[in-house]
Amino acid sequence: xxxxxxxxxxxxxxxxxxxxxxxxxxxxxxxxxxxxxxxxxxxxxxxxxxxxxxxxxxxxxxxxxxxxxxxxxxxxxxxxxxxxxxxxxxxxxxxxxxxxxxxxxxxxxxxxxxxxxxxxxxxxxxxxxxxxxxxxxxxxxxxxxxxxxxxxxxxxxxxxxxxxxxxxxxxxxxxxxxxxxxxxxxxxxxxxxxxxxxxxxxxxxxxxxxxxxxxxxxxxxxxxxxxxxxxxxxxxxxxxxxxxxxxxxxxxxxxxxxxxxxxxxxxxxxxxxxxxxxxxxxxxxxxxxxxxxxxxxxxxxxxxxxxxxxxxxxxxxxxxxxxxxxxxxxxxxxxxxxxxxxxxxxxxxxxxxxxxxxxxxxxxxxxxxxxxxxxxxxxxxxxxxxxxxxxxxxxxxxxxxxxxxxxxxxxxxxxxxxxxxxxxxxxxxxxxxxxxxxxxxxxxxxxxxxxxxxxxxxxxxxxxxxxxxxxxxxxxxxxxxxxxxxxxxxxxxxxxxxxxxxxxxxxxxxxxxxxxxxxxxxxxxxxxxxxxxxxxxxxxxxxxxxxxxxxxxxxxxxxxxxxxxxxxxxx
Numbered sequence: 001x002x003x004x005x006x007x008x009x010x011x012x013x014x015x016x017x018x019x020x021x022x023x024x025x026x027x028x029x030x031x032x033x034x035x036x037x038x039x040x041x042x043x044x045x046x047x048x049x050x051x052x053x054x055x056x057x058x059x060x061x062x063x064x065x066x067x068x069x070x071x072x073x074x075x076x077x078x079x080x081x082x083x084x085x086x087x088x089x090x091x092x093x094x095x096x097x098x099x100x101x102x103x104x105x106x107x108x109x110x111x112x113x114x115x116x117x118x119x120x121x122x123x124x125x126x127x128x129x130x131x132x133x134x135x136x137x138x139x140x141x142x143x144x145x146x147x148x149x150x151x152x153x154x155x156x157x158x159x160x161x162x163x164x165x166x167x168x169x170x171x172x173x174x175x176x177x178x179x180x181x182x183x184x185x186x187x188x189x190x191x192x193x194x195x196x197x198x199x200x201x202x203x204x205x206x207x208x209x210x211x212x213x214x215x216x217x218x219x220x221x222x223x224x225x226x227x228x229x230x231x232x233x234x235x236x237x238x239x240x241x242x243x244x245x246x247x248x249x250x251x252x253x254x255x256x257x258x259x260x261x262x263x264x265x266x267x268x269x270x271x272x273x274x275x276x277x278x279x280x281x282x283x284x285x286x287x288x289x290x291x292x293x294x295x296x297x298x299x300x301x302x303x304x305x306x307x308x309x310x311x312x313x314x315x316x317x318x319x320x321x322x323x324x325x326x327x328x329x330x331x332x333x334x335x336x337x338x339x340x341x342x343x344x345x346x347x348x349x350x351x352x353x354x355x356x357x358x359x360x361x362x363x364x365x366x367x368x369x370x371x372x373x374x375x376x377x378x379x380x381x382x383x384x385x386x387x388x389x390x391x392x393x394x395x396x397x398x399x400x401x402x403x404x405x406x407x408x409x410x411x412x413x414x415x416x417x418x419x420x421x422x423x424x425x426x427x428x429x430x431x432x433x434x435x436x437x438x439x440x441x442x443x444x445x446x447x448x449x450x451x452x453x454x455x456x457x458x459x460x461x462x463x464x465x466x467x468x469x470x471x472x473x474x475x476x477x478x479x480x481x482x483x484x485x486x487x488x489x490x491x492x493x494x495x496x497x498x499x500x501x502x503x504x505x506x507x508x509x510x511x512x513x514x515x516x517x518x519x520x521x522x523x524x525x526x527x528x529x530x531x532x533x534x535x536x537x538x539x540x541x542x543x544x545x546x547x548x549x550x551x552x553x554x555x556x557x558x559x560x561x562x563x564x565x566x567x568x569x570x571x
Contacts, residue, residue, distance in 0.1 A: 032189070033209035034236075035111035035127040036216040036225075040202040042118060043215045044247040048111040050236035052129075058238065061288035063546040063570045070546075072538035079536070097139050105140065107131040107189075114248070115199055122251045123196035125203065131189050141184075148182065158197065161204040163187050167197055215242075220301050224282040227562060228297035230289065237284035244280045246270065272353055274308020283563075293548065294567040302560040311346035314339045315501035317555055320387065321484050321493070322505075323408075325460055325475045328486040331510035334390040336502040344381045373423040383417045385410035389462075391471065394514035395451065406471040408462040418458055440476050444469060492551035495566060502554035508547040508567070516540045546570040 035048060049055055059065050068077060088099040095102065108129030116122045130137050149155065153168040165185045172178040183200055184193035187207070194200050206214055215221055221242055230237045253263035270276040283298030302310060320335040351361035369375040387410040395404045411417050425432050431446045437457075445454040455469040459476055466472040483489050483505075492505050519534045552565035 032108060032129060033207070034216070035109060035113070036221070037209045037211075037214050038127065038203045038206050039113055039115065039125070039215040040117055040199070040206070041213060041215065041218055042116050042120075043113050043218075043221070043242065044116055044122070044244040044251060045114040046111065046215065046221075046240075046242040047113070048109065048240045049106075050238060050240065051108050052106040052110055053108065055238050055287075058288040063293050063548070063567075065288075066570070067543050067546045070538075070543060072542040075536045095139070095143055097136075101136045102140055105130055105133055105136050107133065114251075116247065116251050117199070117202065120198065121196070122255060123194055123199045125192065125194035125199050127203075128191045129189055130186075130191050134186060137186065137191055153182075160185075160197075160201050161207065163204055165197065165200055220279045221282070223559060224280060224299045224301055225284075227299045227557070228282065228284045230284050230286040230295050230297055237286045239285040240282070241284075242280060242282035246275060246278055272308060272350065274306060274310045277303040277306060277310060279303060288569075291569060292566050293569045294550075294565070296565045298563045298565075299557070300561040304559065308346065308350055312343035314342050315554065315556075316386070317497075317499040317501050318387065319498060320500050320503045322482065322489065323389065323460070324482050324484070325479075326389070326391065326483045327474060327479060328481045328483050328489075329510070330391050330483050331394075331507050332392045333483060333489075333505040334392070334503070336388050337386045337500075338384075338388055339386065340381050340384040344377055373427070374420045379416075379420045383412050383420070385412045385461075391475075393471070394511065395468065404466075404468045404471055406464065406466040406468075406475060408460075408464050408475070411458070411461055411463055414458050414461055417463060421456070421458060421463070437473055438476055438478075442469065442472060488549050491568065492549055492566075495551065495564075496553040497555055500553045500555055501561070502552075502563075504550075504552045504565075506550045508550060509544050512547055513540050513544070 036046065039046070060069060067073060091099040106128050108131065110128045111126070113125050113127075114122060115125060145155070148168050148170070151170060153170040156167050156169075158165050158167060163185050165183055167181065167183040169179040169181055172180050181195055181197060182193065183195075183197045184191065185200065185204075186192075187204075192200060192203055194203075205211070216225075224242065225240070228237075228240075250263060250267065253266060279301045281298065281300045283296060286295045287293065289295055306314065315337050316339055318337045320337060322330075322333055322335070326333060348361035348365070351364075352358050355361065365376050369379075374380065389408040389410075391406045393404045425443060428445070433444045433446075435442050435444065440457055440459045443456045445456065447454055452467050453469045455464075455466050455472050457464045457472055457476070464472050464475065484493075488507055489505055496503060516537075517540060520537050520540075522535065548568040548570045550565070550567040552563060554561060554563040556562075
């Protein structure tokens with residue numbers, strides 16, 4: 001019921017919003033009140049495009065926009081435009097007016113939100129700046145009216161704050177008395193539509209933008225937005241989002257009588273799990289801004305100190321620069337510093353709470369350890385130092401797009417951990433074979449197919465686990481050509497703090513080329529069932545200049561976790 005309600009509102013909103021990635025000639029009113037200054041408290045989801053016109057101007061300046069415009073893509077572009085024109089013509093016949101009019105309808109800000117004010121049900125609201133295109137909007141509303149009334153909806157108008165509001169009511173499936181509602185109004189170059197007239201009344205009562213009782217003034221929302229602004233000269237990024245995950249979960253459960261019991265149970269367990277402290281997550285996305293093709297910032301707001309399940313996902317900041325054994329040719333590097341011991345303590349403490357007896361979880365771990373042949377905490381968890389490195393690459397030998405990976409877990413005591421590994425290897429029996437490689441024992445694991453060659457080794461104070469033994473062998477070879485000293489990584493490293501919880505680095509040219517070549521050669525045609533003729537695409541060398549480097553980092557914050565990601569512009 002909850003999802004059906006959201007879908008119904010989304011369909012109505014999509015009809016009115018159209019596709020925003022088509023150029024138009026209008027600009028938004030600079031003095032227009034932003035949507036977060038119109039929305040009341042209780043917002044559980046808020047997605048906002050700050051300026052559709054600005055977004056449309058920026059898209060062609062991105063790497064993918066430049067690829068589409070490159071002369072080597074002439075064949076592909078011609079086919080895309082031909083298909084779009086055909087679809088537009090057919091859609092125009094259905095609409096009764098050109099599809100381009102609908103696509104050009106949004107001019108400035110567009111936002112879509114889900115709201116649950118205190119004591120009320122969940123409602124959706126769309127706010128869209130249309131400028132002087134009211135004539136086009138009226139045509140779209142006529143088609144919407146025709147579609148809704150055919151489904152049996154009744155129509156009426158109400159006046160709120162001297163503004164005429166149109167209201168449609170439809171019978172709610174499975175109920176003789178309740179109604180589904182869709183209502184809207186147009187004022188000052190804005191269209192506002194929603195699933196609850198009370199929410200539209202809330203918006204109209206804040207129309208002058210002077211109220212403090214709005215989303216923009218809420219502590220959690222404003223903190224996230226301030227942390228995540230991507231532009232130094234303008235605090236409005238291209239796209240912004242805000243989500244209250246626990247609020248959405250409870251709203252979904254409370255939307256149905258059948259789920260009311262589960263809602264009470266979930267509500268009772270949230271503090272035990274520590275999830276009641278997860279207040280919100282949000283962030284911004286900018287494109288074609290300065291040196292960045294894409295620039296994103298995100299924040300997870302968590303009341304401190306963390307407890308319960310959230311303690312199992314703590315990543316203290318440290319130096320996560322690539323170790324010397326990571327070669328300069330590595331396409332993708334990821335690293336994190338996980339507090340495994342803290343996670344173990346958090347999980348066992350929660351288990352004790354559910355079992356109703358202090359120390360019960362530890363007793364069960366001891367019993368399980370007897371069967372394993374080693375103690376889960378003493379012989380495994382306690383040997384983990386924290387840093388975990390993951391390298392990835394595309395496997396060009398795969399019949400489908402397949403990833404190769406190598407994970408390296410930092411150890412406190414390699415010799416002690418070898419004893420634990422020996423127990424596991426003994427249990428594996430003939431499925432594991434041992435060999436020597438440059439003075440290191442590699443344990444090859446029997447695989448279900450020939451496309452992977454998993455292996456394990458302990459070396460360089462790490463436990464190495466890989467899907468393909470050649471990646472492990474490359475890591476074990478001595479080399480002065482390290483990723484940390486490469487010019488590409490240094491460019492990304494300059495954008496990161498010296499101490500991070502999680503970091504990533506990608507050379508997009510190296511990552512994209514194997515998959516692109518497989519697509520163009522027809523090796524992966526089966527995955528697309530002949531829907532796309534990749535032979536028309538140019539050789540990768542013609543477009544590789546548009547791909548560059550990307551990276552991201554995550555660090556702790558006094559109110560949660562902050563992350564930032566960036567993709568540099570190509571040549």
